[in-house]
Amino acid sequence: MQNHEIEATWHYHNGTKHPNGMLLNRFHVYHPSHRPTPYKIYKNVSQIDLPLNKTPIGISTLDAISAENIDNHIIPDLDILGRILYFSSGITKKIKFQGLGEMEFRAASCTGALYHIEIYLICSDIPGLGAGVYHFDPKHMKLDVIRLGDFRKFVSQSTADEPFTNQAPAILVFTDVFSRNSIKYQSREYRHAFWDSGTILANTIAITSAHKIPSKIITGFADSKICELLGLDINKEAPIVIVPIGQTMQDMSICPTMQEINIEAISSDYEIEYPEINAMHEASCLLTETEVKSWRHQITLERKQSNKLIPLGKNITTCESLENTIIRRGSTRKFSLESITFDQLSTILNKTTSKINSDFTSMESLSDIYIIVNAVDGLESGSYYFVKEKNALEQLRKGNFRHASGNLGLDQDLPYDASVTIFFMLNLDKILEHFGNRGYRVAQLDAAITGGKMYLASYALGLGATGLTFYDDLVTNFFSPHAENKETMFLIAIGKKEKPT
């Protein structure tokens, strides 16, 4: 299947819609006692200790998530890389559950706490660490050694020599272990690959900016090359996104010869495959560097104009450090019905929608942001559209939509009780027309990164937040005619956490 044969995406997307997508079995059940081990375990590799320094470096969360275009030549050392990895995907808390034992939770939220995203590091010689290809082991804060030598050029070639990647001393690759998440979510898992990479990426970008190190999100690469480098079985674990970190003035050296690696690893102890995931992944693969080169064109979308606008309120400043926010973050399990303030909502919208440095857009976000306001002091309850260019809201309908909010969020209490529910939507046809099937990956990831930033902004403001899943077509209907022809990519609910009694 070729990238431009976009019926593959529509088949997958429509087939994995809640409630009746034909690729989902409505009677499927998952019990948490069957949760697969959420770590990739290598059997025969050496390991390197990663330093773990959680001390805040003095940048507030709101500044870190809204930083744009850092132009700097700082090279991360092992200490900084340890922090980038820890604050992206390290273990931040442990909670005991009756009957299930202790569960380890990570720096970024993840659907079902199934932690199916793995992170690899490919670097040159950097202070404290020799050039190599490594896998991040968050459980023991170690790097598994996969290859020694400078293989960055190999990654860069897979991106058709993308200029930023070409000059990065360190490159992260995120991969998705399908079956760790599909055990619960079946074929819808492939959406989660990007949602859960996006929430991690929000942390990654924020912590690198806090260190004044530039980074870029690269979605265009020849997939099979990365699999070869990392020794992945593409039917089980697939590369999702590449994140070059830092910039040097030097050209990359030629790679050592690529040899087959003799490593043994268990990615998941649950092995049932969902062929629709593999089919969607394959259909969105870029096969050669030539294809990557012609694929890479940033998109700019036209947005609807409106004249009845409500300007956003004031930006609140808070001084909580990024590190403390990440450590404190956790998805809210129960919202109180209390209101948040208009300035809090305004700050969240303002600070999280700055431009992301990526290979797919120079805009702030591909998605349009639609909001149900249940309880915001200073803003009438109703449905809204966020007009980023004007930093303003357009009211679509006024009224109490708590029931709709709860219903659209899969009839859960969380979206009913939250003060606002925020939906990321876009015209998928336009994205696919431009990017082919690969656009599906881009669209999901882009929305999730902003969603991940919203998690961080909410916690920095003393609020709670949670990602949610949704009834796809009901969301489109609810926000139509404004959202006609748009598909939902991500949903987050924000409000005040209910205090324990």
Ligand SMILES: Cc1cc2nc3c(=O)[nH]c(=O)nc-3n(C[C@H](O)[C@H](O)[C@H](O)COP(=O)(O)O)c2cc1C
């Ligand atoms: C994209 C996304 C969707 C989620 N959907 C739901 C949901 O529908 N219902 C729910 O209770 N929690 C949902 N969660 C929250 C996860 O269950 C939570 O992130 C996970 O248990 C890890 O816990 P933590 O976020 O507290 O670290 C979602 C999280 C994400 C990132």
